[in-house]
Amino acid sequence: MRLDRGEKRDLNDALPNALCAMQTLSLDPKYMKTHYTIPFFIHHEGCTHRCVFCDQRNITGRSTVAPEDISHTIDQYLKTMSDHASVEAAFFGGSFTGLSRKRQAELLGPVKEYIDSGKIKGIRLSTRPDLVDPGGARFLKKNGVTCVELGVQSMSEEVLRLSGRGHIAEDTVKASGAVLGEGLSLGHQIMLGLPGSSFEKEMYTARMAVRLGASQVRIYPTVVIEGTVLAEMWKRGEYVPLSEEEALSRSADILSYFNSEGIKVLRCGLHPSEELSSGGKLLAGPFHPAFRLKAESIIFGRMLRSILDEGPDAVSKVSYNPDDECALRGYGAMNSSVITELRRLKPDGFLSPSSNVTRGRLTVERNV
Numbered sequence: 463m464r465l466d467r468g469e470k471r472d473l474n475d476a477l478p479n480a481l482c483a484m485q486t487l488s489l490d491p492k493y494m495k496t497h498y499t500i501p502f503f504i505h506h507e508g509c510t511h512r513c514v515f516c517d518q519r520n521i522t523g524r525s526t527v528a529p530e531d532i533s534h535t536i537d538q539y540l541k542t543m544s545d546h547a548s549v550e551a552a553f554f555g556g557s558f559t560g561l562s563r564k565r566q567a568e569l570l571g572p573v574k575e576y577i578d579s580g581k582i583k584g585i586r587l588s589t590r591p592d593l594v595d596p597g598g599a600r601f602l603k604k605n606g607v608t609c610v611e612l613g614v615q616s617m618s619e620e621v622l623r624l625s626g627r628g629h630i631a632e633d634t635v636k637a638s639g640a641v642l643g644e645g646l647s648l649g650h651q652i653m654l655g656l657p658g659s660s661f662e663k664e665m666y667t668a669r670m671a672v673r674l675g676a677s678q679v680r681i682y683p684t685v686v687i688e689g690t691v692l693a694e695m696w697k698r699g700e701y702v703p704l705s706e707e708e709a710l711s712r713s714a715d716i717l718s719y720f721n722s723e724g725i726k727v728l729r730c731g732l733h734p735s736e737e738l739s740s741g742g743k744l745l746a747g748p749f750h751p752a753f754r755l756k757a758e759s760i761i762f763g764r765m766l767r768s769i770l771d772e773g774p775d776a777v778s779k780v781s782y783n784p785d786d787e788c789a790l791r792g793y794g795a796m797n798s799s800v801i802t803e804l805r806r807l808k809p810d811g812f813l814s815p816s817s818n819v820t821r822g823r824l825t826v827e828r829n830v
Contacts (some may be wrong), residue, residue: 499586500539500551502527504569508560508589511628513615514657517743526555528694539750540581544737549582552606557613558587559598561693567605574606581699584608588651594637598610599644610641611680613647616656617667624657626691631670638674649728650676654712655684655748668716671725678726681716685732687748693745709748714760721761721822730754750806758789758822763797765824766790767774770800774807779827781816 501632505526505731509516536551543549551573558566576582586609587602594610607804616622617631634650641648650671654664671679686696686703695701704712713730720727731753750756769777782790790813791797804812819825 467583467710468824475810485575493813496544496546497548498539498543498550500536500549500582502532502535502551502553502569503555504553504558505555507555507565508557508593509592510557510590511626511629511817512691514624514626514695515687517687517689522739527553527569529568529572532569533575535787536573536576536582539714547581550580551576551585553585553587555588557590559589559593559595566601570605570607577606585591586611586647588613588630588649590633590638594640596640596643597667599646600678603644603646607646609637609647609649609678611651611678612637612641614650614667614671615653616659616663617670618659618661618663619662620658621656625713634670635674638676642675647678648674648676649678649680650674651680651682652716654709654716655683657692657701664712664716665719668719672720676725679720679729680729681713681727682729682732683713683748683753685749686745688745690744696746703747706748706750710753710760711751714764717757717822718761721820730757752793756793758786759792761822762786762790762824763792763800766797766800767805769824770804770807775801775814776828777808777826778829779811780804780813781825781827782813783819783821783823784815784817784823786819787815 503526507526542550553569556570561569570585573582573585577584585605585607587607588611591612591614594612598611614626614634615625617634619631622630638648638745650668652664652671653659668679684692684703686693686701692701696703717727717730732749734749734751757759769780791801801813816825
């Protein structure tokens with residue numbers, strides 16, 4: 463079944479939950495992917511501290527990158543992409559600005575050649591907040607970097623200390639200013655459920671991301687990985703991870719906040735590498751390959767129930783972005799009962815897709 467964006471149709475005719483992910487496989491150009499990231503992983507390189515939660519090799523499931531392999535890797539990726547695609551390279555898995563300038567140049571140089579030729583638009587990288595200063599930001603910009611993601615994790619001093627981060631919240635403030643001062647895009651990576659954390663502290667961290675000018679964020683619920691300090695704490699009963707239910711509830715609230723502020727959420731939940739998915743290294747914690755879909759399903763369920771509570775005469779029409787159809791229906795069709803009830807009360811085109819609706823939101827037309 464082919465779906466055309468903006469097509470008016472009964473919600474019950476939508477793809478079943480199990481096929482939602484296949485919408486992007488349509489040959490319709492509207493569904494063709496236009497943005498790609500070519501990832502390179504520099505495991506632990508540049509990291510000055512061993513955080514209690516981190517075993518980066520197990521999280522990414524890959525070995526580190528060699529400079530001589532970069533051009534070959536980019537060429538292989540570009541062969542699979544449209545000439546009109548927007549492509550960036552990314553360095554993840556370590557603290558990039560903790561590397562020597564020589565090592566940074568070795569990694570950035572091969573990519574810069576593709577930027578100069580117009581084949582790649584820029585470079586994104588992740589690093590620690592205490593390893594970014596104005597001079598370092600200028601060096602990054604000069605060498606093709608367009609976005610810096612800071613491993614903020616938390617803006618609570620207590621959480622940072624208990625997590626072994628080795629930096630303070632003020633470092634994030636200064637680093638954010640240095641990145642934005644060079645005209646680079648700023649991302650914040652935050653974690654939920656760290657030792658000593660709470661929902662209030664996590665919401666404060668989210669609000670600070672907005673206040674400090676982050677345009678994009680990643681949200682990672684804390685999980686317990688074999689080989690980490692946190693694993694030993696968990697085995698001794700000194701740390702209890704969030705339940706999946708609590709992690710999803712907190713994520714839904716923070717996702718909703720970022721949506722309301724126009725902040726792009728690049729990821730919510732850990733990337734499902736083979737090692738994590740198989741469960742061999744994962745000891746405890748809220749990991750699920752469809753974690754984000756579950757969180758977004760909660761958000762849409764809340765919105766739909768709020769509309770239902772207003773009563774059948776208060777609202778005339780509700781529109782949603784077609785790309786949100788899976789979350790609207792809910793993971794495992796978890797929102798089907800409230801959708802059925804809404805359609806029973808308002809049977810004639812009450813719920814309909816519209817490409818004019820911002821993702822993550824519903825547009826509600828109320829009766830006067």
